Amino acid sequence: MTNTEKTTGLDSFTRKYLYVLAGLVLVGFVLWLGSLDFRAREINSALEADSELAAYPFPFRVLTLENGVARMSSPRSAQLSVIQSLRVMFPELQQKDPVSDEMQAAQVELARLQSRAAELVMKEPGVRSVRWVLDKQWLAKRGIYVE
Known part of the structure; x- marks a missing residue:
């Protein structure tokens, strides 16, 4: 286990997946805000x-x-x-x-x-x-x- 995995409890793939997911949520929020x-x-x-x-x-x-x-x-x-x-x-x-x-x-x-x-x-x-x-x-x- 790497130091990052030890502190976050997440492996590399899961961290990347969460970053992409958070990015998609942010893009969706910006698009929604623009539609108001x-x-x-x-x-x-x-x-x-x-x-x-x-x-x-x-x-x-x-x-x-x-x-x-x-x-x-x-x-x-x-x-x-x-x-x-x-x-x-x-x-x-x-x-x-x-x-x-x-x-x-x-x-x-x-x-x-x-x-x-x-x-x-x-x-x-x-x-x-x-x-x-x-x-x-x-x-x-x-x-x-x-x-």
């Missing part, structure tokens, strides 16, 4: 700081920011009508007719706040446009599954 979108987190913090947006039941947020395009979560799309989304956000609208005054007011408020969120994001440096994406995860947590 810190800019999107900063913008989301600004959205959360807005009192009107923070009080609304749907959390408008930036999912990704790539090449100046901010992909933002939305509770509505061609896949899911605004009426369905509003009924999820506001249970008191469950039995309301889609053309009722309450439903119309809720639609106007959703459009206003979604526009406000887009305006706040567009004011951020490096953002050229906003692309809305249906927030399937948020809906799934509330029992609505969209494919």
